[in-house]
Amino acid sequence: MLVSIPSLVGISLVLFTVLALAPGDPFDELATNPNVPPEVRLHLRHQFGLDDPVAVRYVRWLGSMLKGDWGFSFVSRINVDTLILQRLPTTLFVLGMAQLLGICVALPVGVYSAVRPYSWFDQIATTFAFVGFSLPTFFTGLLFILFFSIYLDWLPFIYRSNIDATGLRWVWENLKQGVMPIAVLGLFQGASLTRFTRSAVLDVVRLDYINTARAKGLSEGITIVKHVVRNALIPVVTLVGLQIPTIFTGALITEQIFRVPGIGSLLISSILSNDTPVVMAITFVFSALVVLFNLVADVVYGWLDPRISYR
Numbered sequence: 001m002l003v004s005i006p007s008l009v010g011i012s013l014v015l016f017t018v019l020a021l022a023p024g025d026p027f028d029e030l031a032t033n034p035n036v037p038p039e040v041r042l043h044l045r046h047q048f049g050l051d052d053p054v055a056v057r058y059v060r061w062l063g064s065m066l067k068g069d070w071g072f073s074f075v076s077r078i079n080v081d082t083l084i085l086q087r088l089p090t091t092l093f094v095l096g097m098a099q100l101l102g103i104c105v106a107l108p109v110g111v112y113s114a115v116r117p118y119s120w121f122d123q124i125a126t127t128f129a130f131v132g133f134s135l136p137t138f139f140t141g142l143l144f145i146l147f148f149s150i151y152l153d154w155l156p157f158i159y160r161s162n163i164d165a166t167g168l169r170w171v172w173e174n175l176k177q178g179v180m181p182i183a184v185l186g187l188f189q190g191a192s193l194t195r196f197t198r199s200a201v202l203d204v205v206r207l208d209y210i211n212t213a214r215a216k217g218l219s220e221g222i223t224i225v226k227h228v229v230r231n232a233l234i235p236v237v238t239l240v241g242l243q244i245p246t247i248f249t250g251a252l253i254t255e256q257i258f259r260v261p262g263i264g265s266l267l268i269s270s271i272l273s274n275d276t277p278v279v280m281a282i283t284f285v286f287s288a289l290v291v292l293f294n295l296v297a298d299v300v301y302g303w304l305d306p307r308i309s310y311r
Contacts, residue, residue, distance in 0.1 A: 101186030110197025132191025241297030
């Protein structure tokens with residue numbers, strides 16, 4: 001936990017420096033507008049401290065972040081934390097359900113494929129897993145739109161945040177519009193996790209203590225669940241811990257395809273408009289998620305394997 005603190009400070013320093021030195025100015029549109037005097041643009045740059053040295057701006061930004069002030073959006077004209085909180089529920093719903101779908105598909109399929117290696121089930125699961133993580137999400141997203149939205153007309157291909165409904169109708173409409181982006185992201189994550197789970201279980205199921213457990217008379221189900229899966233999950237937890245942050249970055253393309261009003265689409269629009277405070281806040285949150293879930297994975301190791309102790 002103590003190591004994560006300087007890690008986050010170093011990450012924030014690199015991100016802030018790169019964004020500060022990148023070309024572009026959030027007030028470029030004012031410079032091309034003949035109705036806005038040049039003095040107004042210079043005054044705004046001075047007001048927001050854009051003319052100060054990078055080191056001074058970073059210290060000011062870090063101090064504000066520690067106080068809970070994430071900055072001010074130059075484009076939306078509101079606070080960055082307010083802007084992010086408006087998009088966060090949609091992102092958490094789509095990405096959370098996608099990660100849950102990936103885990104629920106990968107764990108049973110990967111375990112059963114390893115327990116019955118080279119069976120017809122294993123061969124079919126392996127084929128679908130290879131196809132799943134070989135195809136990029138923008139390609140499968142377009143296929144889903146063509147098949148389920150245009151050809152069958154079952155699902156909407158544009159995600160709307162302002163649904164004109166209440167009660168169960170509102171829940172149903174949200175589920176309908178979330179099915180395709182959740183499936184695209186979840187199946188992509190689940191494909192790679194399936195192969196990883198199969199490999200981890202295969203490594204454990206052949207060890208001597210598994211044969212000893214069977215020789216003692218334990219049933220196959222208890223042997224697999226209690227002894228095989230629990231020990232095989234240690235490397236799988238590492239992959240899941242790294243997948244959770246990366247699914248946020250992977251959602252950038254998916255949110256653009258399905259017009260999901262989430263954090264990913266906000267980041268893209270902020271980059272295009274040089275809205276540096278918003279870009280800095282979102283990228284720093286993504287980086288903090290990587291550090292956080294690595295820490296969570298380390299803690300889960302001790303629960304899965306009692307031989308791992310913290311001293």
